[in-house]
Amino acid sequence: MQTMASDVSETAASQAANAPAAPVQGVLLGDPEIMATYVDAFAKHAPHIRLAFPEAIEDPASVTFALAWDPDDTAFTPFPNLRLISSIAAGVNGILASASLPADVPLMRIAGTAQGQMMAGFVTWHVLWHHRRFGDYLANQRRTHWERRPKRDARDVRVGLLGAGKMGGAVAQALLALGYDVGVYSRSGRNLPDGAEGFHGEEGLSQLAARSEILITLLPLTPETRGILNADLFARMPSGAALIHVGRGEHLIEADLLAALDSGQLSGASLDVFAVEPLPSTHAFWTHDKIVVTPHDACDSTPAQVAQEAATALAGLDVGERPASLVDRDAGY
Amino acid sequence: MQTMASDVSETAASQAANAPAAPVQGVLLGDPEIMATYVDAFAKHAPHIRLAFPEAIEDPASVTFALAWDPDDTAFTPFPNLRLISSIAAGVNGILASASLPADVPLMRIAGTAQGQMMAGFVTWHVLWHHRRFGDYLANQRRTHWERRPKRDARDVRVGLLGAGKMGGAVAQALLALGYDVGVYSRSGRNLPDGAEGFHGEEGLSQLAARSEILITLLPLTPETRGILNADLFARMPSGAALIHVGRGEHLIEADLLAALDSGQLSGASLDVFAVEPLPSTHAFWTHDKIVVTPHDACDSTPAQVAQEAATALAGLDVGERPASLVDRDAGY
Numbered sequence: 001m002q003t004m005a006s007d008v009s010e011t012a013a014s015q016a017a018n019a020p021a022a023p024v025q026g027v028l029l030g031d032p033e034i035m036a037t038y039v040d041a042f043a044k045h046a047p048h049i050r051l052a053f054p055e056a057i058e059d060p061a062s063v064t065f066a067l068a069w070d071p072d073d074t075a076f077t078p079f080p081n082l083r084l085i086s087s088i089a090a091g092v093n094g095i096l097a098s099a100s101l102p103a104d105v106p107l108m109r110i111a112g113t114a115q116g117q118m119m120a121g122f123v124t125w126h127v128l129w130h131h132r133r134f135g136d137y138l139a140n141q142r143r144t145h146w147e148r149r150p151k152r153d154a155r156d157v158r159v160g161l162l163g164a165g166k167m168g169g170a171v172a173q174a175l176l177a178l179g180y181d182v183g184v185y186s187r188s189g190r191n192l193p194d195g196a197e198g199f200h201g202e203e204g205l206s207q208l209a210a211r212s213e214i215l216i217t218l219l220p221l222t223p224e225t226r227g228i229l230n231a232d233l234f235a236r237m238p239s240g241a242a243l244i245h246v247g248r249g250e251h252l253i254e255a256d257l258l259a260a261l262d263s264g265q266l267s268g269a270s271l272d273v274f275a276v277e278p279l280p281s282t283h284a285f286w287t288h289d290k291i292v293v294t295p296h297d298a299c300d301s302t303p304a305q306v307a308q309e310a311a312t313a314l315a316g317l318d319v320g321e322r323p324a325s326l327v328d329r330d331a332g333y
Numbered sequence: 334m335q336t337m338a339s340d341v342s343e344t345a346a347s348q349a350a351n352a353p354a355a356p357v358q359g360v361l362l363g364d365p366e367i368m369a370t371y372v373d374a375f376a377k378h379a380p381h382i383r384l385a386f387p388e389a390i391e392d393p394a395s396v397t398f399a400l401a402w403d404p405d406d407t408a409f410t411p412f413p414n415l416r417l418i419s420s421i422a423a424g425v426n427g428i429l430a431s432a433s434l435p436a437d438v439p440l441m442r443i444a445g446t447a448q449g450q451m452m453a454g455f456v457t458w459h460v461l462w463h464h465r466r467f468g469d470y471l472a473n474q475r476r477t478h479w480e481r482r483p484k485r486d487a488r489d490v491r492v493g494l495l496g497a498g499k500m501g502g503a504v505a506q507a508l509l510a511l512g513y514d515v516g517v518y519s520r521s522g523r524n525l526p527d528g529a530e531g532f533h534g535e536e537g538l539s540q541l542a543a544r545s546e547i548l549i550t551l552l553p554l555t556p557e558t559r560g561i562l563n564a565d566l567f568a569r570m571p572s573g574a575a576l577i578h579v580g581r582g583e584h585l586i587e588a589d590l591l592a593a594l595d596s597g598q599l600s601g602a603s604l605d606v607f608a609v610e611p612l613p614s615t616h617a618f619w620t621h622d623k624i625v626v627t628p629h630d631a632c633d634s635t636p637a638q639v640a641q642e643a644a645t646a647l648a649g650l651d652v653g654e655r656p657a658s659l660v661d662r663d664a665g666y
Contacts, residue, residue, distance in 0.1 A: 052382050077363050114486045117512035121487060123463040124511065138471075139626050144619045146611035146628045153447045153635070154454060177510040178457065179450035278479035286477045295479045302486070 001278040004085055010094065016069030021048040024314060025062045027073035027079060028053050029096075036257070038067055038088065041303030046311035054078065063313060067306070070094035076101055083317055084108065089301050090115065090167065090325050091112075091152045093221045109125075109333075110301040114255045118299035123171045123216055123244055126270040127180070129292065130214050130242040131157050154179035160212030163219040163247070164191040164198075165333075167299075169264070172196050183208050187224075214244065220333030221248035229253065234260040239306040242268045246298045249275035261290045354381040357647060358395045359413060361386050362404035363427075371421065373399055373587065374636030379644035387411065392479040398647060400639070403427035409434055416650055419643045423448065423500065424581070424632050425606075425660050426554045430474040441646055441656040449503030451632035455579055456549055457503045459603040460513070462625070463547050463575040464490050468497035471574040487512035493545030494560070496552040496580070497524045497531075498666075500632075504551065505529050516541050520557075547577065553666030562586065575601045579631045582608035587618075594623045605631045617646075 009138045026049050028044070033057065035053070042051050050067060057063060060078040066085045068075070076082070082190075087109040095101060112227035124320050128134060131154070139149055142210055160174055161168050164186035172193035175182050182196040185208040189200030198220060199208040205228075209215065219225045229245065229252040231249045243266060245252055260266040271285060277296055301309075313323035327333060358373070359382050361368035366388070375384050382398060389395060390641040399418045401408070409415070410433045418435075420428055420442040428434060443647060464487070473480055492501065492508055495502050497519035499583035505526035508515050515529040518541040521534030532541040538561075542548065548570060552558045562585040576599060578585060587608065594597040603625045604618060610629055618624050634642075660666060 018353065020437065114488065117487050118484060121461050122513045125467060126467065128458040132454065132458065134458060137630075138625070141619060141626045142626070144614045148628050148630050151451060151630075151633050151635075154450050155447060160469055173508070174510045177450075177507045178454045208422065216363050247344070282475045286474060293474045295473070295481050297470075297484075300484050302484075326346075 021311070021315060024049045024065050025057070026051045026065035026067060026310075027057060027063045028068075029075040031064050034069055034088070035067065037144070038243065038303050038306060039268070042307045042310075045304050045307035049250035049307070049311060049314070057323050065310065068095050068098075071100075073096045073099040084310070084323070085144075085315055086110070086306070086313065086323075087327075088303075091221070092333060093120055093248070096327075096329065098200060098331060101188065101313045103144050103329075106313075106317070106323055107327040107329065108309075109325050109327055110165045110306050111164075111244070112301070112305055112309065113170070115299050116166050117174075119167045119218070119246065120170040120174040122272070122294075123176070123246060124174045126244045127159060127175060127214055129267055129270065130244070146147040154158055157180055157181060158211045160185065160208045160215045161196075162208070162215065162217045164193070165218070165220070169193050171216065177210050183211055196286045201247065206234075212241060214236055214242045216244045217247040217251055219251060220248045220331075221333035222248055226250050227253055229257065231256040234265055237266070237274050239265055240267045242266060242270070244270045246272045249273045250297065258284060258288070261288065266290075268292075270294070272296055351432075353372075354630065354644070354648060357382045357398050358390070359384045359398035359400060360390060361401075362399050362408040363402035365606045367402055367421070368400065371639060373612070374644075375640045378640035382644060382647070385583070394403070394522050398643070400643065401428050401431075404433075405432045406432040416642070417647055417656070419443070419639070419656075420660075421636075424554070425666060426581070429660075429662065431664060432661065439656055440662065441642075442641050442660055443640065443642055444658045445634070445638055446499075446501045446503070446640060448482050448589070448632050448634050450500045450507075451505040452505040452551070452579065454499045455605070456551075456579060456654065457511070458578045460508060460547055461493060461525040462603065463577075463601055488514055490514060491516065491546050492543050492653050493541045493548045494529075495541070495548065495550045497526070498551070498553070501551045502526050504549065516544055519610040538566075539569055542559050542566050543571070544572060547575045548572055549577045549583055550580040552580045552584060552662075554583055555665035559583050560586055562590065564589040564592065567598055570599070572598055574599045575599060575603070577603045579605045581609065582606045591621070593616060599623075601625075603627070605629055624653045 028051055039051050042049050059082055063079045064083045067080055068085060069088045075098055082105045083103060085107045085188040090109050090111045091107050103225055132254055158181045161172055161184045164184045167324055172182050172184055175318055176195045183199055184196045187199050192198040217229060258271060269291045270296045273296050279285060285293050361384055372384050375382050391600045394414055396412045397414055397416045398594060399415055401418060402421045408431055411513050415438045418438055418440045419497045423442050423444045425442050491514045494505055494517045497517045505515050505517055516532055517525055518532040518538055518629040522531050550562060590602060601623045605627045612618060618626050
């Protein structure tokens with residue numbers, strides 16, 4: 001489950017990006033409300049890339065760049081001369097699902113250091129929420145109750161990460177700095193952060209689950225990972241373990257999570273992603289006292305970051321360099 | 334404001350601690366309820382050190398070790414042959430305040446890596462609470478409200494640490510791993526963690542306050558630091574800044590904090606330490622909607638850790654080594 005571990009750094013591409021660049025016509029494919037937020041950022045940070053919605057483009061053959069998020073099935077059809085397609089975030093499953101996605105155009109995603117650290121902060125907050133039971137502190141304050149508690153060293157708390165990509169690496173680094181005992185599962189076993197214990201393969205997944213008092217999902221959504229958070233996995237975890245889910249909604253079998261929480265097999269869950277978003281107001285997750293719901297808000301690429309990374313990648317193509325965060329379409333991320 | 338940055342490591346002292354050791358008679362000085370929790374831990378982890386309360390000791394001249402926490406003014410008087418006095422935690426101001434504290438006996442405190450990381454986790458949780466406004470997420474969940482929000486990169490968030498000791502170093506390391514822009518104030522300017530910006534002296538304190546959207550107090554309590562968190566300091570901070578106070582209650586002028594919160598100069602405060610503990614149930618802090626109260630619970634040395642560090646220090650004395658966490662009585666920590 002590893003991703004490309006490269007970053008925007010001092011490469012030929014970034015140097016080329018700093019040189020005056022030839023104009024590029026780009027198209028915005030996806031929900032107009034979401035995509036509109038990128039127009040200003042590109043104007044400021046990559047002014048040579050002109051972005052427009054499809055209906056405003058007179059000559060589709062002039063379009064060489066597409067910025068996309070959940071494009072519809074025919075979105076790419078009018079544009080025969082694309083040189084690069086970029087997601088606005090780390091996820092690309094919505095783009096890969098478009099029937100008109102051209103097979104031979106490089107597809108990149110946004111996965112920079114800043115985004116990894118934003119994810120790491122979000123996840124670290126939830127790890128501490130479960131480990132140190134901060135919810136109890138807040139509840140005690142509401143009833144004016146002073147109660148000190150025995151504490152466990154972080155080194156005695158086993159945290160498991162599903163996913164060893166850019167984000168997984170940033171999360172592991174933050175948790176290791178706090179002394180946690182960190183295990184990392186990835187499909188290949190590569191990209192193991194220093195100081196973490198590695199697991200891979202089907203047996204590795206079971207072993208990681210069995211050791212994880214706090215399990216974090218940071219996997220991409222692929223056919224193999226769909227439904228990976230299920231009753232079988234929860235049963236392998238230590239009794240009273242907690243789940244922090246920041247992958248994709250489709251990783252989770254929702255009924256299995258509710259059953260595991262209600263039986264006490266799991267003590268709590270932090271959920272940031274859902275099969276249906278926004279999470280419907282009648283959904284049981286909202287009011288469950290062992291669940292913290294956040295609105296798919298763990299981390300964002302900023303529009304400025306998207307503009308800079310797209311400009312760098314386009315400049316790189318001019319000098320024959322692959323985008324740093326090129327998607328492996330076979331792997332699905 | 335630096336502390337001794339040494340740790341329990343592979344020194345002659347720790348090797349000596351692993352050898353069979355001669356029996357040591359120790360005495361417990363302080364609140365019996367607190368001190369009693371160390372008897373079992375020493376029996377298990379340092380069985381050659383026999384701990385007893387003063388009234389159970391037949392021959393006070395046989396006592397060579399004292400484990401103390403807020404001992405009374407005459408507590409040390411009956412014991413003329415002490416070789417080592419240890420606190421049960423990082424704080425020693427209660428011991429230094431005892432009139433009978435012998436001037437010539439080494440005094441140590443407990444400040445290990447595990448404790449630093451426990452503090453770092455606690456503080457990191459609160460930094461994220463303020464930076465990412467997690468309180469709003471929890472409130473939104475209570476009203477079934479899905480609301481994504483613009484986010485700021487951690488590198489744009491300036492965090493200031495007052496105190497560059499063992500704990501400050503662990504906190505800085507955790508925050509730097511998450512990408513925060515970290516400034517550290519210490520009296521001497523020494524012990525600056527890699528990647529942090531250093532400040533020292535009176536002017537440095539003002540400069541650090543002026544740059545800190547989130548200010549963390551990790552100072553020891555000394556005559557110089559008493560009341561350091563006051564209206565003047567709050568006024569120098571950026572408007573809307575937050576305070577995380579994990580030092581000592583006496584650092585804070587409570588009325589000044591309430592005024593700064595009520596005027597909006599500060600947006601929030603996380604308070605773990607108080608001038609009077611437990612915090613009286615009628616105190617305004619409990620119910621203030623911008624304050625998170627925790628019960629002086631940021632971190633503990635575990636009794637096992639105290640036993641191990643005391644045994645190591647005693648063994649070190651036998652081979653002429655100073656305790657790793659020797660207190661500098663002039664500095665007061």
